[in-house]
Structures are given as C-alpha cells and as structure tokens.
Amino acid sequence: MPELPEVEHLRQTLAPRLIGRTISRVHVKRRDIVRSLPASHSTNHGRSTRLRRGLLEDCRITQLRRYGKQLAIIADGNTPVLVVQLGMTGQLLFIPAGDKPHRNDHIHIRWSVVSDPPGDHLVFRDPRRFGGLTLCDSLAELESRHWANLGCDALTIRHRDLHGTLGKTRRAVKAALLDQQVIAGVGNIYADESLIRAGIHPLRPASDLRFEETRDLARAIRLTLRRAIRAGGTTMRDYVDGNGQSGRNRADLLAYARGGKPCRFCGSVLQHIVVSQRTTTFCPNCQPLYSSTVCPQARKGSLTELPSTV
DNA sequence: CCGGACTCCTGTGCGC
DNA sequence: TGCGCACAGGAGTCCG
Numbered sequence A: 001m002p003e004l005p006e007v008e009h010l011r012q013t014l015a016p017r018l019i020g021r022t023i024s025r026v027h028v029k030r031r032d033i034v035r036s037l038p039a040s041h042s043t044n045h046g047r048s049t050r051l052r053r054g055l056l057e058d059c060r061i062t063q064l065r066r067y068g069k070q071l072a073i074i075a076d077g078n079t080p081v082l083v084v085q086l087g088m089t090g091q092l093l094f095i096p097a098g099d100k101p102h103r104n105d106h107i108h109i110r111w112s113v114v115s116d117p118p119g120d121h122l123v124f125r126d127p128r129r130f131g132g133l134t135l136c137d138s139l140a141e142l143e144s145r146h147w148a149n150l151g152c153d154a155l156t157i158r159h160r161d162l163h164g165t166l167g168k169t170r171r172a173v174k175a176a177l178l179d180q181q182v183i184a185g186v187g188n189i190y191a192d193e194s195l196i197r198a199g200i201h202p203l204r205p206a207s208d209l210r211f212e213e214t215r216d217l218a219r220a221i222r223l224t225l226r227r228a229i230r231a232g233g234t235t236m237r238d239y240v241d242g243n244g245q246s247g248r249n250r251a252d253l254l255a256y257a258r259g260g261k262p263c264r265f266c267g268s269v270l271q272h273i274v275v276s277q278r279t280t281t282f283c284p285n286c287q288p289l290y291s292s293t294v295c296p297q298a299r300k301g302s303l304t305e306l307p308s309t310v
Numbered sequence B: 001c002c003g004g005a006c007t008c009c010t011g012t013g014c015g016c
Numbered sequence C: 001t002g003c004g005c006a007c008a009g010g011a012g013t014c015c016g
Helices: A004-018 A047-054 A139-149 A157-164 A173-178 A188-198 A211-230
Strands: A023-026 A035-036 A063-069 A070-075 A081-085 A089-097 A107-113 A122-126 A132-138 A272-277 A277-284
Touching: A004 A023, A004 A063, A004 A070, A004 A211, A023 A047, A035 A047, A070 A139, A081 A139, A132 A139, A157 A173, A157 A211, A173 A188, A173 A277, A188 A211, A188 A277
Parallel strands: A035 A132
Antiparallel strands: A023 A107, A063 A070, A070 A081, A081 A132, A089 A122, A107 A122, A272 A277
16 A cells, blocks of 8 residues: 555656656546646646646656655656656556566556657556546646645654644544645554554544654654665555565564554554544554553664564 | 545455 | 455545
C-alpha cells in the first residue's frame, strides 16, 4: 500500500529514468482517472489537446517532487504539472524499450518517452482505481492551492507542528494520523508502526497526548518512514517501484498485519481493533490506553534501535 | 464546523 | 473444483 516511503522510493527509482527526457506521445486508455484542479484560467485549446498537454505530451521532464503521498512530475518552462496519486494499488512503471510490463491489464495511461533506440515507456497501472492523476496549471498553483491544504510532510515532521495539529482535535490519534490535512504521508501501515514505536494507544484522544508523547511520536514517525524508505518500501501485495521491484520492509513490521502474533518489544499478543474503518493492530502492554505513567520499559530504545525478533 | 459513516473498485483467499 | 462472499483501504462526499 503506497504511503510516503513507497512514493519516495518510487520517486528515487524513476528520477534517473525520467529527468531530462521528453514525452513524445500520451495514450489515454481511461479518461476517468484523470482529474483537473478547477482551472484558474481557460485556454483556447480544445479539450483533447488540453488533456494531452496536461499529461505532458511534448514536454521535457525536469523534476520529480514528492509531498506526502503525492508525486508531481514537473516539466520545462511554463508547462502544466502532473500529480500522481497511487491510491491502494496504483503503479507508475518505467518500461525500457524491448521490455514488457509484468502485467498488461489495467494500464490506464501510457507515455512514450523519447529514446534511442525508441521504445521506452512509462505506464500508470491501477486495478482498483483508487488512485489517479491530477492536472495542475503550474507549479505555483500546485503549491498554493493543492499542497497548501495538506499538513506538514511526515518525513520531516517537527514536534511542535505535530503537537499543534494533534492538539486541535479530540479524535483518536490513529484517526488523526490518517488525515492528510493533519500530517501528510502517513497511511494505515505507518500509523500503526509509528504508534507502537512511540508506545501510544491508537484510541487515545489526539489532544490528550502530553508534550513528551507527541515528541516521541514525531520521532517515531520520522524513524519509521526513514527505515521503510531505506528498505525500498513495504510490499503487502501490489506495491512495486519504478523498475517493478518489490519493497523489503514487510519483514521489519512491528504491528501492521501482525495481529495475534507476539509483540517484538515485550512478547505480549498483539490485538486488533477497528479505528476509522481501518484495521488497527497494537500491543496492549506497550501501548496502554489509560496509563499516564511513563511508558513501559520495552519502549526504551524503540526510537533508535530495531527490536530483536521475539 | 467536526467527525463518523458510506462509497468507489477489483483481486485474493476462505468456507462450503 | 467451483462458487459466493468477506475483506483490504485512500480519499472524497454526505449527513447528523
């Protein structure tokens, strides 16, 4: 499930393949996965021309930028910016000339990339179609109107910013972490991973967290995401990077998808509950709901070290 | 305004 | 072996 680490790793694997390259042609197989931000000005172009231009036809890519879980493909000069959201099962794959995508179904957009010999492609594939592409008039508009609505980027979240946004809501802290306007980039996997690392129960009201707890949580989020990026992301089923490679972070998961298994810190049986319609796994010992004492000894070291497997 | 519930969608894995 | 069904969840929308 693509969250911040997967999108960042995708960015890193696609950048050397795409930066400086020109899109010669765009094939749109499914129009309905492309969304437009409300246009700030209209153009004289026809609809189809505007669509292809928005999808960067005849543009030279200069930059790939990530914010939260979103990836922006930025081209030369005063050109539109293409924003990619992977949703649950989205994939952005670079296919070198002569190669074939591992699967040919559910490919919604196909870009021809100028190459010698010709034949390099980029494809957007998304079976479940929770993902999509958003067209944006310019980088300035992307930053001022689209990304400005998101919370701070989770990879570099600072304690005082997290404490500030969590302090404004009585929602369960897990629900708040999933809200992209509170913090951008955390999804179901890394919310559970960060909470167990910080020793915080997922149902704690966000605004009840003490200063030291939000400090530990901010550290846990940054550490969890950094480690996952280094491992190439977490592949449960669908996620692959720009070269079609799976991530290796699944083996390091502490809580997510480990309900009923022993906690890696203390050995207690991990429980699962539902929060915000999302399966949530936590350790009843390391993440107490009511205790106001400093967290269990097990958490000591969890913010710097990988726990040994129990 | 806030927050919870519902909705979209398809592949997978389970029970019968 | 095959069928039907529950389940997975990011993010937009709706409603109390």
